[in-house]
Amino acid sequence: MPEATRRAVEAAPCGGATGEHRRDAQGTRRLLLDAASHLFAERGYERATVRDIASRAGVNQALLFRYFGSKKALFGEVMARGGQEQLRATPPERLFEVALRGMLAEGAGPGTDRSLEVCLRSIGGSDEIGEALRGLGDEYADVLATLSRADDGALRGDLALSWLLGIGLMRVVVGKEPLASADPDAVCRLVGEALTALLEGLPKTE
Amino acid sequence: MPEATRRAVEAAPCGGATGEHRRDAQGTRRLLLDAASHLFAERGYERATVRDIASRAGVNQALLFRYFGSKKALFGEVMARGGQEQLRATPPERLFEVALRGMLAEGAGPGTDRSLEVCLRSIGGSDEIGEALRGLGDEYADVLATLSRADDGALRGDLALSWLLGIGLMRVVVGKEPLASADPDAVCRLVGEALTALLEGLPKTE
DNA sequence: ACGGTATGTAAGCAGGTGCTTACACAAGGG
DNA sequence: CCCTTGTGTAAGCACCTGCTTACATACCGT
Numbered sequence: 001m002p003e004a005t006r007r008a009v010e011a012a013p014c015g016g017a018t019g020e021h022r023r024d025a026q027g028t029r030r031l032l033l034d035a036a037s038h039l040f041a042e043r044g045y046e047r048a049t050v051r052d053i054a055s056r057a058g059v060n061q062a063l064l065f066r067y068f069g070s071k072k073a074l075f076g077e078v079m080a081r082g083g084q085e086q087l088r089a090t091p092p093e094r095l096f097e098v099a100l101r102g103m104l105a106e107g108a109g110p111g112t113d114r115s116l117e118v119c120l121r122s123i124g125g126s127d128e129i130g131e132a133l134r135g136l137g138d139e140y141a142d143v144l145a146t147l148s149r150a151d152d153g154a155l156r157g158d159l160a161l162s163w164l165l166g167i168g169l170m171r172v173v174v175g176k177e178p179l180a181s182a183d184p185d186a187v188c189r190l191v192g193e194a195l196t197a198l199l200e201g202l203p204k205t206e
Numbered sequence: 207m208p209e210a211t212r213r214a215v216e217a218a219p220c221g222g223a224t225g226e227h228r229r230d231a232q233g234t235r236r237l238l239l240d241a242a243s244h245l246f247a248e249r250g251y252e253r254a255t256v257r258d259i260a261s262r263a264g265v266n267q268a269l270l271f272r273y274f275g276s277k278k279a280l281f282g283e284v285m286a287r288g289g290q291e292q293l294r295a296t297p298p299e300r301l302f303e304v305a306l307r308g309m310l311a312e313g314a315g316p317g318t319d320r321s322l323e324v325c326l327r328s329i330g331g332s333d334e335i336g337e338a339l340r341g342l343g344d345e346y347a348d349v350l351a352t353l354s355r356a357d358d359g360a361l362r363g364d365l366a367l368s369w370l371l372g373i374g375l376m377r378v379v380v381g382k383e384p385l386a387s388a389d390p391d392a393v394c395r396l397v398g399e400a401l402t403a404l405l406e407g408l409p410k411t412e
Numbered sequence: 413a414c415g416g417t418a419t420g421t422a423a424g425c426a427g428g429t430g431c432t433t434a435c436a437c438a439a440g441g442g
Numbered sequence: 443c444c445c446t447t448g449t450g451t452a453a454g455c456a457c458c459t460g461c462t463t464a465c466a467t468a469c470c471g472t
């Protein structure tokens with residue numbers, strides 16, 4: 001990869017035609033954060049190297065360590081940035097479908113939350129990463145558990161989350177057919193119907 | 207030449223990896239295969255290093271390459287050895303529960319099939335490994351698909367397999383509570399009930 | 413203008429990886 | 443006996459990893 005995607009020459013006319021970097025710490029910090037977010041979602045934690053991230057940001061990798069300290073800390077900031085927005089912005093009875101549709105949507109627009117995808121792709125990684133990922137899972141499961149009035153609601157929530165992640169696993173990281181190309185509506189309908197036996201608090205499937 | 211003592215050594219079961227090895231290519235081959243099987247199931251493909259495998263087998267790592275050529279080839283032999291026995295030995299309508307219970311049983315007896323666990327722990331790995339793992343998934347999904355008479359039976363099979371793997375993911379690799387410590391019977395009952403909406407060919411839940 | 417400092421870079425370090433090579437030793441046949 | 447062959451080992455190679463260091467340079471207050 002000899003040609004890194006250099007930072008676009010900003011509107012600021014530096015005079016020189018070289019397209020050199022403006023010295024803007026916050027800007028390059030965000031560049032690194034964006035690059036890391038994309039690469040973690042694409043390859044998972046282990047397979048996204050700091051060199052790749054820095055290269056994608058168009059920045060020397062030493063800056064990554066100056067601004068974030070370590071790869072793990074960068075990962076933490078990435079997950080904290082947009083990770084739990086969807087979790088908090090979605091009412092519990094819609095969370096499952098929203099998360100499922102978020103994972104079924106392939107073209108990842110800037111708005112979609114890919115943190116669950118990051119989790120799935122980073123599973124084999126170090127124990128500390130697994131710990132961090134378990135935290136996000138716990139929050140999802142806690143919300144899903146409120147959808148059942150049964151006394152084993154927490155277990156039912158875990159099972160629902162398991163299905164959600166399993167579907168994401170098969171679809172986006174394994175690419176299993178026909179699931180990978182299936183219509184999101186069809187998947188939601190089938191899963192929704194089956195889940196009514198598990199969680200009573202789900203909205204009726206039409 | 208103390209041939210009597212040598213013969214006695216050969217007759218003895220060589221369980222421990224300690225002490226000197228007798229020069230037995232087939233024997234050390236199997237030692238490597240066993241060690242690899244355990245370590246792949248415990249840590250996944252990437253995190254099980256060839257040094258660890260050779261060390262666990264009590265032999266030099268160079269032998270690993272002499273007998274198998276590469277780490278990937280060794281992985282292939284491990285997966286081919288016991289991977290699909292359970293798949294072929296189990297009638298379709300029982301496959302889901304057998305596989306689920308196999309994943310819920312923590313104490314991995316010598317009989318239990320851990321190849322699905324290997325899949326789960328190796329997901330982040332290289333693309334070629336993912337390809338190999340997809341093959342096993344395909345076979346499971348094909349069997350599960352026969353349990354539905356609907357015209358989207360293949361999709362329903364994929365969804366059932368997704369749940370199976372998702373549960374394994376949460377339980378054995380993430381260790382999510384309360385699922386990780388839940389009673390296997392309770393899990394099977396909840397999942398079985400919900401799955402009747404998806405696959406009609408499942409045996410009645412009690 | 414100018415010096416200090418924030419920002420950026422090139423080069424390298426220590427450790428780990430899969431894999432290879434050169435060699436030691438045992439067995440068996442001429 | 444020696445010499446070939448199969449089995450096992452120690453050492454090393456080339457590369458990759460996260461991370462650090464020494465240095466260059468643009469910006470900004472004075």
